[in-house]
Amino acid sequence: MGQKVAMTGNIAVANAMRQINPDVCAAYPITPSTEIMQQFSSFVSDGEVKTVLVPAESEHSAMSACIGAAAAGGRVMTATSSQGLALMWEMLYIAAGNRLPIVLAMANRALSAPINIHGDTSDAMGARDSGWIQLFSENAQEAYDNVIQAIRIAENMEVRLPVMVGMDGFIISHSIESMELLDDQVVRDFIGEYIPNRPLLDVDNPMTYGPLDLQDYYIEHKRQEYEAMKKAKPVILQVAKEFARISGRKYGLFEEYHLDGAEVAIVVLNSAAGTVKTVIDDLRGKGVKAGLLKPRVFRPFPADEIAQALSGVKAVCVMDRADGVNGLSGPLFPEFRSALYDAKQRPLMINKIFGLGGRDLGLQHVRDVFQELLKISETGKIKTLAEYMTVRN
Amino acid sequence: MSGLKNWKEIPTGGVIEEAGNADNYVTGGWRTYKPVLDEQKCIHCLVCWISCPDTAIEVKDEKMTGFNLKHCKGCGVCADVCPKKVQAITMVQEGK
Known part of the structure; x- marks a missing residue:
């Protein structure tokens, strides 16, 4: 069986990559994901993997090299954060549009300006419409497990879309946690041999990659991408089911924590979910029906399942560790509220933008949110639809 | 757009399952001036052939x-590089 270890999120992800043994990794270092490739490059130097490591001169080039290697027929991985992901932006769409199953580990970090190296999900939210599947992780264990599952999801022939796996920068990427590493052979058997789709290096069957696609076919190719993203949902669940067999750990589209029969609930990504769980345990002890929905899969967006899970909850707070800067709310809020629009019992919903640039979310902050939700549930009235919290007013 | 395939019938990712297919992409309709060859004058130096950006010199x-x-x-370009x-080679307006 697996091995119990103490590791940072970054080292855990680097070990997942070691066990996956991709054909090519092209990357450029950026805090706080640097340690992933630093550790992985040691694995390359020590001969523990057969990966060709391409140290690029920028993230734009790193993603371009990943695209080239994936089109050639390789299993390809990379890692980045923040400005690095932002610099990849143009190429992210090309990876997805070309249907290349690249897997990217992302230590979520705030975007400049002002410059900040700490954890929030602004970077991931900037890439949410790029055609990449997005998975999020509460802790090092989930980041490790998600990266391994991401390979199977991306490479599924019905899907063939790139996947990015997020974890909070520093809070998870640099904190040592107790977790389990699976046996190398178990991981290798789980991911299986890579079968490239129409590889460029198949010289007996020459292909044209990236040709001009105008009014006559562009929308047909986008329709295919839409279909692939839709099909990703059952594939993600199937892969999770198989992963549970080798690990004993169960994953879904999101995690429900005391959500069944909850009167008030919080929706939050990544490590902040851990803080919310602690408060829920406390509140449940006092008879308060508080719950949590922690999204694991943000792309594809599981609207129906979310509506089902939150229908009947009286008041919900969607907490965004990013600001969409639309003058209203964070980026999760409109999508979750829209998902609930057709629900049989639609909850009252509010939005909090919190923790930007790594600002701590304390237990009292979460207690305050639940207090506000209980008041909304009691009175049926929302005072403020969306606002900043964990900010000095 | 009759005769075109639907989204279920085409390869994914915009891939075209053959090489050298630019030959099928007819761009002659973009022309407003066309080159006309005076066979008596041509010395077959092939400077036009090596200079043509679209391999359109036969x-x-x-x-x-x-x-x-x-x-x-x-x-x-062919008319310009012709010694x-x-x-x-002279460029003549289309339709005249």
């Missing part, structure tokens, strides 16, 4: 034989 047995007007966009003493 050559047989190392002799310049004319233009591939399905692909020639009428840029006029001053030769001037075997």
Whole structure:
């Protein structure tokens, strides 16, 4: 069986990559994901993997090299954060549009300006419409497990879309946690041999990659991408089911924590979910029906399942560790509220933008949110639809 | 757009399952001026052939034989590079 270890999120992800043994990794270092490739490059130097490591001169080039290697027929991985992901932006769409199953580990970090190296999900939210599947992780264990599952999801022939796996920068990427590493052979058997789709290096069957696609076919190719993203949902669940067999750990589209029969609930990504769980345990002890929905899969967006899970909850707070800067709310809020629009019992919903640039979310902050939700549930009235919290007013 | 395939019938990712298919992309319709060859003047130096950005100069047995007007966009590079003493190519407005 697996091995119990103490590791940072970054080292855990680097070990997942070691066990996956991709054909090519092209990357450029950026805090706080640097340690992933630093550790992985040691694995390359020590001969523990057969990966060709391409140290690029920028993230734009790193993603371009990943695209080239994936089109050639390789299993390809990379890692980045923040400005690095932002610099990849143009190429992210090309990876997805070309249907290349690249897997990217992302230590979520705030975007400049002002410059900040700490954890929030602004970077991931900037890439949410790029055609990449997005998975999020509460802790090092989930980041490790998600990266391994991401390979199977991306490479599924019905899907063939790139996947990015997020974890909070520093809070998870640099904190040592107790977790389990699976046996190398178990991981290798789980991911299986890579079968490239129409590889460029198949010289007996020459292909044209990236040709001009105008009014006559562009929308047909986008329709295919839409279909692939839709099909990703059952594939993600199937892969999770198989992963549970080798690990004993169960994953879904999101995690429900005391959500069944909850009167008030919080929706939050990544490590902040851990803080919310602690408060829920406390509140449940006092008879308060508080719950949590922690999204694991943000792309594809599981609207129906979310509506089902939150229908009947009286008041919900969607907490965004990013600001969409639309003058209203964070980026999760409109999508979750829209998902609930057709629900049989639609909850009252509010939005909090919190923790930007790594600002701590304390237990009292979460207690305050639940207090506000209980008041909304009691009175049926929302005072403020969306606002900043964990900010000095 | 009759005769075009639907989204379920085409390869994913915009891939075209053959190489060298630019030949099927007819761009001659972009032309407003077309090159006309004076066979008497041409010395078959093939400077036009090596300069044409669209491989639209047709050559047989190392002799310049004319233009591939399905692909020639009428840029006029061939007429420009044709040696001053030769001037075997002139650009003529389409439709005149």
